[in-house]
Amino acid sequence: MPARLNLILMAVALTLTLSGVARAEGFQSAAPEALLIDYDSGATLYEKNGDVQFPASALVKLMTAELVFRELKEGRLHLDDTFHVSEHAWRTGGAHAHATASFLDVNSNVRIEDLLRGLIVQSGNDAGIVLAEGMAGSEEAFADRMNKRAAELGLTHSNFLDPWGHDDPNQKVTARDMARLAAEIIREYPDYYHYFGEKEFTWNKIRQLNRNPLLSAEPGADGLKTGDAPDNGLSLVGSAVQDGQRLIVVVAGLKTAAERGEEARKLLEWGFHSFEPRLLFQPGDVVGTASVYGGASSEVPLTCDGPIKVFLSRGGGQERLTARIVYRGPLAAPVAAGAQVATLRVWRGDTLALEAPLRTQTAIPLGGLGKRAFDAGVEFATDLIRGALAKN
Numbered sequence: 001m002p003a004r005l006n007l008i009l010m011a012v013a014l015t016l017t018l019s020g021v022a023r024a025e026g027f028q029s030a031a032p033e034a035l036l037i038d039y040d041s042g043a044t045l046y047e048k049n050g051d052v053q054f055p056a057s058a059l060v061k062l063m064t065a066e067l068v069f070r071e072l073k074e075g076r077l078h079l080d081d082t083f084h085v086s087e088h089a090w091r092t093g094g095a096h097a098h099a100t101a102s103f104l105d106v107n108s109n110v111r112i113e114d115l116l117r118g119l120i121v122q123s124g125n126d127a128g129i130v131l132a133e134g135m136a137g138s139e140e141a142f143a144d145r146m147n148k149r150a151a152e153l154g155l156t157h158s159n160f161l162d163p164w165g166h167d168d169p170n171q172k173v174t175a176r177d178m179a180r181l182a183a184e185i186i187r188e189y190p191d192y193y194h195y196f197g198e199k200e201f202t203w204n205k206i207r208q209l210n211r212n213p214l215l216s217a218e219p220g221a222d223g224l225k226t227g228d229a230p231d232n233g234l235s236l237v238g239s240a241v242q243d244g245q246r247l248i249v250v251v252a253g254l255k256t257a258a259e260r261g262e263e264a265r266k267l268l269e270w271g272f273h274s275f276e277p278r279l280l281f282q283p284g285d286v287v288g289t290a291s292v293y294g295g296a297s298s299e300v301p302l303t304c305d306g307p308i309k310v311f312l313s314r315g316g317g318q319e320r321l322t323a324r325i326v327y328r329g330p331l332a333a334p335v336a337a338g339a340q341v342a343t344l345r346v347w348r349g350d351t352l353a354l355e356a357p358l359r360t361q362t363a364i365p366l367g368g369l370g371k372r373a374f375d376a377g378v379e380f381a382t383d384l385i386r387g388a389l390a391k392n
Helices: 057-073 087-093 112-120 125-136 139-152 175-188 193-197 257-274 369-391
Strands: 008-014 033-038 044-048 082-084 109-111 200-203 206-209 221-229 233-242 245-254 275-281 286-293 299-304 308-313 321-329 340-348 351-360
Touching: 033 175, 033 257, 044 257, 044 351, 057 112, 057 125, 057 139, 057 175, 057 221, 057 233, 082 112, 082 125, 087 125, 109 112, 112 125, 112 193, 112 200, 125 139, 175 193, 175 221, 175 233, 175 245, 193 221, 221 257, 233 257, 245 257, 286 321, 286 340, 286 351, 299 340, 308 340, 308 351
Parallel strands: none
Antiparallel strands: 008 321, 033 044, 033 245, 082 109, 200 206, 221 233, 233 245, 275 308, 286 299, 299 351, 321 340, 340 351
16 A cells, blocks of 8 residues: 555535425524524524624533533542632622622632532522632633533534633634534533523522523423623523423524523424424434445445434425535545444535434455555556646
């Protein structure tokens, strides 16, 4: 095999015969940024500027909570552990800072579970700072952890500067990233997600109400978080379950709290009542193949981890559906079984409606000398053709 193998972005088109594909024009949100996804499949039901950045404000507390939940799940922290309330946390995030606070007493020691409730139910800035200092030593060190974890989760358009949501032009998120983060929290932390659905929390004899309006306005709503950026609009990440289906909604850029809650509620209601799922592939089904270079076989079957579904309009509207398998290839042998090497992408018109990872079904060992020589010749010829095309 040659020392260098040219890897290119390859796309294999699939033919999908479907009718009644939903049209996004059936609903238009007033929110400048909006996204509605089906939790189980990850399918996008509605999108408006899903990758446009907006001020993160208190939505950063979702990432703060995710990091705490992860430490709890892996046993490095426990709900009854306590963290110290520093003077910095008290002065920066306390009630006298004229922002949302959990009313923590300076120099007190507070249980992690109480800090989580203060962070999530009341959106307490002081609780966020105490959690960050207790876990990482400082807000800055915790922010580094936040961004590292964001990269691991594929939140490619978000940047975190602190654990509570200071108004900074460099601290921004997107609707798609926030929906992905919400799905991660719901899926990976069922023992702790319930905190987002608690409607009130009393601390220091002060009754604190959950700021998420969906909890009282939308049937089945059970989380997540609001954000307020007074000069740049109000945002919300929410989730609800009806008839066994969970949807995640994100809206941002709204002018009032009432408008924010109403837009999120309308999107959820539209999503629950306007679509029906159509199963494309069962878990383990062969979705397609990927090309292999220098292997005993020239291609490897690709399978899906879970069910792959699209959503069709109950009204029977028509719109073009396009599907492609995308990967960097050809894959260089040997290829291991179960390796995630490709992505299935399905577009509804111009909207990317679904992305699903694909894995190799079988291992492909190195081919014999003859097969490798043949593939090397094909690669050499392909290089020549690419070079000629590049010159033209």
